[in-house]
Amino acid sequence: MIFNALTPHLITLTTQVGEMIMSYYKTSVTIETKSDQTPLTVIDQKAHQLLSTALSQLTPSIPIISEESELVDFSERSSWNEYWLMDPLDGTRDFIEQTGEFCICIAYIKNNRPIFGFIYAPLSKTHYFTNDQSSAFKLQNNTTTKLQVSPKKSPLEVVIGHHSSHNQKLHNHLDRFEQYRISHLGSALKFCKIAEGEYDYYPRFGPCSEWDTAAGVCILEAAGGQVLGEDAQPLRYNTQDSLKSPIFFASGKT
Numbered sequence: 001m002i003f004n005a006l007t008p009h010l011i012t013l014t015t016q017v018g019e020m021i022m023s024y025y026k027t028s029v030t031i032e033t034k035s036d037q038t039p040l041t042v043i044d045q046k047a048h049q050l051l052s053t054a055l056s057q058l059t060p061s062i063p064i065i066s067e068e069s070e071l072v073d074f075s076e077r078s079s080w081n082e083y084w085l086m087d088p089l090d091g092t093r094d095f096i097e098q099t100g101e102f103c104i105c106i107a108y109i110k111n112n113r114p115i116f117g118f119i120y121a122p123l124s125k126t127h128y129f130t131n132d133q134s135s136a137f138k139l140q141n142n143t144t145t146k147l148q149v150s151p152k153k154s155p156l157e158v159v160i161g162h163h164s165s166h167n168q169k170l171h172n173h174l175d176r177f178e179q180y181r182i183s184h185l186g187s188a189l190k191f192c193k194i195a196e197g198e199y200d201y202y203p204r205f206g207p208c209s210e211w212d213t214a215a216g217v218c219i220l221e222a223a224g225g226q227v228l229g230e231d232a233q234p235l236r237y238n239t240q241d242s243l244k245s246p247i248f249f250a251s252g253k254t
Contacts, residue, residue: 001082001108003116004132006058010118011127011139013054014104017047018122021089025123026098036207039092044068047088047104055084055106065243067211074241082110085237087211091187099162100124101186107214112236117218119188128192128219136195136222147223149252150197155179159190159199161206169205191216194252195223202250210243217250225252 024043032040048068055064064084065072077083084106089095091102100123108116117136119128127139128147136147156177162184164170174180185193190202191213217227217235227250229235235248
C-alpha cells in the first residue's frame with residue numbers, strides 16, 4: 001500500500017464528508033443512545049456510509065472496521081493482516097455540545113499496529129496525516145507543515161477530555177507529577193495537538209475504543225511521540241474479541 005498516493009484522495013474525500021458534517025452543525029438533530037451509552041446521530045451514519053463506500057472503491061480488497069458498522073466476529077477478523085479502522089465522527093458528544101472538537105479518524109492497521117494515520121477536523125478544515133516515510137504532517141489553508149513534538153514543558157501541559165475530570169484514577173496518576181496544568185479537548189485531536197507540540201501528555205483511564213486511538217497514535221508516533229499501555233508497550237490492535245482500548249499514556253518528548 002502506497003499511502004502517499006492515497007493521501008490526496010483522502011483529503012478530497014474527508015473534506016467533502018466534513019462539509020456534510022458541518023451542514024448539520026448547530027442544528028437540531030435526533031440523538032440515539034447506543035448499547036455502550038455513547039450518542040449516535042444520523043451524521044455519524046451518513047459519514048460512515050460515505051467513507052466506507054469511497055474506501056471500498058479506493059482499496060477494494062481491504063476490509064473495513066468502522067465504529068458504525070457491524071463488528072465482524074473475531075474468528076474471522078483475527079486472520080486479517082491488514083484493514084482500515086475508522087471513526088466517521090469521533091467526538092459525537094462534542095459535536096452535540098457544539099465545542100467544535102470533533103474529527104474524522106482513519107487508520108490503516110498492519111500486523112496489529114497502525115502504519116498510517118489520517119485525521120480531519122472539519123471546523124478548522126485541518127488535515128493531519130502520516131506518509132510512507134513515517135513522518136507526520138498538518139495541512140491547513142493550503143500550507144503543509146511537518147509535525148514534531150516539543151520538549152517537555154514546565155509545568156507539564158496535560159490534555160484530557162471534557163468528561164474525564166472526575167476520574168479518580170486519573171487524578172491519582174497526575175498527583176505523581178510535581179507541577180502540571182490541565183487543558184480539556186475533545187476527540188482524537190488530543191493526539192494531534194501533542195504532535196504539534198502544544199501539549200505534553202494525555203493519560204487515558206476512561207473507556208475508549210480502538211477506532212478512537214489508532215489514527216492519532218500513528219500521527220503522534222510519527223511526530224516523535226509515543227503511546228504506551230500500562231505494560232509500557234505500544235498499543236496493539238485486533239488482538240481480542242473486544243475492540244476496547246486499554247489504559248494508555250500518550251506523550252511527546254520525555
